[in-house]
């Protein structure tokens with residue numbers, strides 16, 4: 039963990055380093071992924087089975103999980119977990135339904151009819167990670183917006199290390215209404231979704247988080263299919279005054295650190311005493327945290343505390359860092375929130391821990407990381423929609439706007455363009 043102070047002489051140099059620091063896996067997986075993709079493209083199911091046996095120690099007879107398998111395993115999900123999944127789904131659906139956009143249609147002053155229609159993608163693949171941990175919450179966050187958008191075919195892949203699967207994942211699939219599920223993961227699952235195999239029909243877009251192999255595979259199949267953003271290691275930035283309970287803030291910082299050794303937690307505060315209290319609280323929690331190995335590595339290597347003289351100074355710093363999650367733990371959080379330009383998702387006040395957003399706040403938890411919040415947004419219903427525009431001129435409308443089109447076509451040296459308009463004006 040590093041402590042920076044805006045009054046330090048070398049603050050701007052240190053802050054620049056913090057902003058530009060790359061935390062992604064340094065191992066180059068692109069060669070391995072390229073080989074896996076090429077193999078699956080040629081050998082289909084046989085290649086997928088081969089990699090599933092090698093990387094997940096799972097000798098699948100069939101890649102597809104049968105209705106009976108899904109039902110039998112889903113019933114093993116504890117009742118309280120199922121109830122929580124259903125509660126989460128209701129809240130996620132309620133928020134995402136409000137995102138459905140309106141079509142546009144109007145006739146302009148010269149009689150041209152114009153329109154823009156939103157159309158759902160036909161078939162999408164959702165990748166649910168399952169290597170080190172299982173993520174039923176990510177299944178809901180990926181599948182429910184697709185359902186709301188109106189996607190007809192939602193295909194899910196989830197790895198099953200040693201042939202095992204967390205029943206909560208299959209219960210979440212039932213809650214979200216996902217029925218076409220394959221027990222595969224990694225680059226081989228992305229290849230199967232993008233190119234298709236004997237048993238998996240290809241999709242048009244692949245969404246969902248995953249490890250370095252999954253992320254690289256998504257990068258390499260982009261173009262053959264669409265993808266969402268590449269969601270890397272988690273990040274949290276907490277802006278907190280000294281009126282906060284240091285324990286609460288320590289738990290918030292560690293909630294994202296425990297995801298990945300490359301996760302990043304940052305605290306911006308105007309009180310040095312409070313900063314020291316948070317550091318102590320983090321160390322105390324880490325001593326007993328079951329996920330301490332991962333969380334400690336993240337805290338030691340990537341955490342930062344920035345001391346400012348006034349919390350208003352946090353805004354330009356925050357906008358440069360463009361973090362995945364921001365917590366504003368102050369009395370009047372809206373004042374700061376209004377000035378945020380670059381962040382994935384913002385959590386306001388002392389009673390909105392980011393973990394609520396990870397599970398059931400309503401907004402999506404698949405968010406831009408590694409400063410991509412400068413230009414990207416979290417997963418939403420829009421990721422599963424396309425736009426098609428419409429235009430209709432009648433004879434009179436074409437007379438009015440056609441001449442200028444002919445002039446522009448001639449200026450571009452494209453006589454067939456000019457001709458296709460002028461023949462209709464004669």
Ligand SMILES: NC(=O)c1ccc[n+]([C@@H]2O[C@H](COP(=O)([O-])OP(=O)(O)OC[C@H]3O[C@@H](n4cnc5c(N)ncnc54)[C@H](O)[C@@H]3O)[C@@H](O)[C@H]2O)c1
Pocket residue numbers: 070093094166167168169170171173176197222223224225226247248249250251252269270271272297298403404405
């Ligand atoms: N941003 C989000 O919304 C969000 C949500 C949940 C999880 N995550 C992140 O997703 C990631 C999940 O990673 P994971 O590993 O647990 O599961 P995963 O499902 O992404 O990866 C498991 C797969 O990786 C492949 N693999 C493993 N080692 C390999 C090797 N040596 N060569 C080739 N392929 C190999 C295997 O095929 C295996 O099936 C974590 O980084 C987690 O933080 C992000």
Ligand SMILES: N[C@H](CO)Cc1c[nH]c[nH+]1
Pocket residue numbers: 173175176271272273294297362396403404405
């Ligand atoms: N915080 C993660 C996204 O950065 C999402 C998640 C899933 N489960 C718990 N958390």
Ligand SMILES: [Zn+2]
Pocket residue numbers: 272293294297396
């Ligand atoms: Zn989380």
